[in-house]
Amino acid sequence: MSIEISYTTRVRYGDTDQMGVAYYANYLAWFEVGRTEFCRSLGKSYAFWEGEGVFLPVVEAHCRYKHPARYDEEITLHTRVGELRPTTITFECRVTRTSDGKLLAAGWTRHVFADREGRLIRGDNPMRRWIEAQKNDGGVADGD
Amino acid sequence: MSIEISYTTRVRYGDTDQMGVAYYANYLAWFEVGRTEFCRSLGKSYAFWEGEGVFLPVVEAHCRYKHPARYDEEITLHTRVGELRPTTITFECRVTRTSDGKLLAAGWTRHVFADREGRLIRGDNPMRRWIEAQKNDGGVADGD
Amino acid sequence: MSIEISYTTRVRYGDTDQMGVAYYANYLAWFEVGRTEFCRSLGKSYAFWEGEGVFLPVVEAHCRYKHPARYDEEITLHTRVGELRPTTITFECRVTRTSDGKLLAAGWTRHVFADREGRLIRGDNPMRRWIEAQKNDGGVADGD
Amino acid sequence: MSIEISYTTRVRYGDTDQMGVAYYANYLAWFEVGRTEFCRSLGKSYAFWEGEGVFLPVVEAHCRYKHPARYDEEITLHTRVGELRPTTITFECRVTRTSDGKLLAAGWTRHVFADREGRLIRGDNPMRRWIEAQKNDGGVADGD
Numbered sequence: 091m092s093i094e095i096s097y098t099t100r101v102r103y104g105d106t107d108q109m110g111v112a113y114y115a116n117y118l119a120w121f122e123v124g125r126t127e128f129c130r131s132l133g134k135s136y137a138f139w140e141g142e143g144v145f146l147p148v149v150e151a152h153c154r155y156k157h158p159a160r161y162d163e164e165i166t167l168h169t170r171v172g173e174l175r176p177t178t179i180t181f182e183c184r185v186t187r188t189s190d191g192k193l194l195a196a197g198w199t200r201h202v203f204a205d206r207e208g209r210l211i212r213g214d215n216p217m218r219r220w221i222e223a224q225k226n227d228g229g230v231a232d233g234d
Numbered sequence: 235m236s237i238e239i240s241y242t243t244r245v246r247y248g249d250t251d252q253m254g255v256a257y258y259a260n261y262l263a264w265f266e267v268g269r270t271e272f273c274r275s276l277g278k279s280y281a282f283w284e285g286e287g288v289f290l291p292v293v294e295a296h297c298r299y300k301h302p303a304r305y306d307e308e309i310t311l312h313t314r315v316g317e318l319r320p321t322t323i324t325f326e327c328r329v330t331r332t333s334d335g336k337l338l339a340a341g342w343t344r345h346v347f348a349d350r351e352g353r354l355i356r357g358d359n360p361m362r363r364w365i366e367a368q369k370n371d372g373g374v375a376d377g378d
Numbered sequence: 379m380s381i382e383i384s385y386t387t388r389v390r391y392g393d394t395d396q397m398g399v400a401y402y403a404n405y406l407a408w409f410e411v412g413r414t415e416f417c418r419s420l421g422k423s424y425a426f427w428e429g430e431g432v433f434l435p436v437v438e439a440h441c442r443y444k445h446p447a448r449y450d451e452e453i454t455l456h457t458r459v460g461e462l463r464p465t466t467i468t469f470e471c472r473v474t475r476t477s478d479g480k481l482l483a484a485g486w487t488r489h490v491f492a493d494r495e496g497r498l499i500r501g502d503n504p505m506r507r508w509i510e511a512q513k514n515d516g517g518v519a520d521g522d
Numbered sequence: 523m524s525i526e527i528s529y530t531t532r533v534r535y536g537d538t539d540q541m542g543v544a545y546y547a548n549y550l551a552w553f554e555v556g557r558t559e560f561c562r563s564l565g566k567s568y569a570f571w572e573g574e575g576v577f578l579p580v581v582e583a584h585c586r587y588k589h590p591a592r593y594d595e596e597i598t599l600h601t602r603v604g605e606l607r608p609t610t611i612t613f614e615c616r617v618t619r620t621s622d623g624k625l626l627a628a629g630w631t632r633h634v635f636a637d638r639e640g641r642l643i644r645g646d647n648p649m650r651r652w653i654e655a656q657k658n659d660g661g662v663a664d665g666d
Contacts, residue, residue: 108538118259162425250396306569406547
C-alpha cells in the first residue's frame, strides 16, 4: 500500500573523492533529488508547495552505505513516504545501481512541516492533506 | 574517559540554500572536517594513515538537525571517538554555534578499516592500534 | 562544422544559495556533466578514456552568468569542442532554461591531455585522435 | 595602492575527486571565502551589506589552474579588489599552498551591485562608497 517513485541520474566527476567513489555526503543530495521527483510524479512539485507556504526542513537524516557508487554509473533513486505523522513526514530512499539493481545505499530523512519563517505548522496544512489523500488512494505508505 | 577535539569553521555562502540556512548535506562534510582535525590533534593526520594503507570508508551516517546554521556564522565541530570495535570505528560530532554555544546538530558516522583496494581489514591494523593506545591513555572514549 | 550535444538536467535544492538562485560554482559542475555527455554521445565515455590512461585536467575555466537559474528548473547543457590544439582541448558550454530557451550562462574550460600521473602527454594520444577523427567527419569544430 | 587579505583554509576530503586532487569547481567556492574574509578584514562583513540591501551577484568568473591542491593541504587565499566601476566590482584571488607559497590557481570574479530583488543598483550605494573610501585611504586597489 505504498507508491515508490524511481528516478535515474548519474554519478558526476565532482561527486567522487580521492578514494575513487562517490563522496558520502552526496547521497543526502540524491535523497533530496528523490524527494523532489516523488512530489513531481504525484502531480505537484515541491516548488509548488513552497509557493503555497509549506516548507519541509530536515530534522533527521540517516544513511547506510552498502556498496560504492563510481563515476558515470547510472543510479536509480527509489523514494517513498515512510511515516506520516501530524507534524512530521519521513521519506525513505534506496539508491541502486541501474545496470544490475545492486543496492548501493539506503536511508531516510525526517522533516517537519514549516511555514516560510521556519515555524512549525502544528495543525493541518495543504501539503500534508495532499499526501494523506494520496495515501488513502493507496498511493502513499502509511509508515512502518 | 574521552578526548573531544574542537575545531571552528564558518558557514560559506555556497553552503546555504534558498531557505537561507546551511543545506543539510553540508553537515556530513563538516563531520568529515571534524574527523580530520581529530586525527591531526592527536598527532597523526588522516592523510598519514591513508599513506600507511589504512582507509576509513563510511558505512553509516546519522544526523539530527536542531537549529539552522546561517551564512558567515562561526560554528564549532566537537569530535570524539564513540565506539571502537574490531573492524569498525564510530566518530561522534556535535556542531555548535560558537557565539553562544547553541547546539545546531549532532550526529555520528561509522567506518570500517579498509585497505587501499577497499577491502575490510579484519585483523589488527596500525591506525586502530594508535586509536586504542590513545584510549588507554585516557585520550579516546571506549564507546557508549 | 561542429557537433553540439544537448543534455538536460534540473537545478537541485542544494544547488541554490540564500539569494534563491543556483550558486555560481555549480555551473562548472554542470559544464563537466556536459563534457561527460558530449563524450558519451560521440560513442566513447570519458570514463573509457580514463581507463585507457588519458585524463583531461582543467587548466582554465571561464563563465559569464547572464540570468539566474532557479530550483527545479530544467536546464539544457549545450556542449561542443572549441579549440583542439596539440596538447590542449577546449570545451564550450551554454546553459539554457529548457522551457523557453533563455540563455542563463555561457563559458568554456581548457584542458590538457595528461597521463595517469598527471604528466602532460606531448605527442599523439588515442583520445585526441578520436576527437580529431570526429572533427574530420564534420562532427567536431576545428576551433575558433 | 592595494590591500590584499590573506586567509588560510584546508582542502577537505570531499573537495577531492578521483584524480586525487581538489575538484576544479571548488576554487570558485574558495574565491567566495576569500571575498567574505576580505570584507570582514576591512571591518564590515558581507552579511552586513546584505542586511543593508546590497548584494553582489556574480556576472563573470575566471580561473587558471596552475598546480593541483591535495587533501589536507593548507591553502592561502589572497584576495584584493581589482576594478571598481560605477556598477561593477572585480575581486581577484590567488590560491597558494601555504607550506611553500607555490601558486596553485589564480582568478577573478566580477559582480554587479544589486538590491534584494536582484535589480542592478545604477547610482551610488553604501557598499560601493565604503570600498571607494578604503581605496582613497590606500586600502583598496583602483583596478588595473
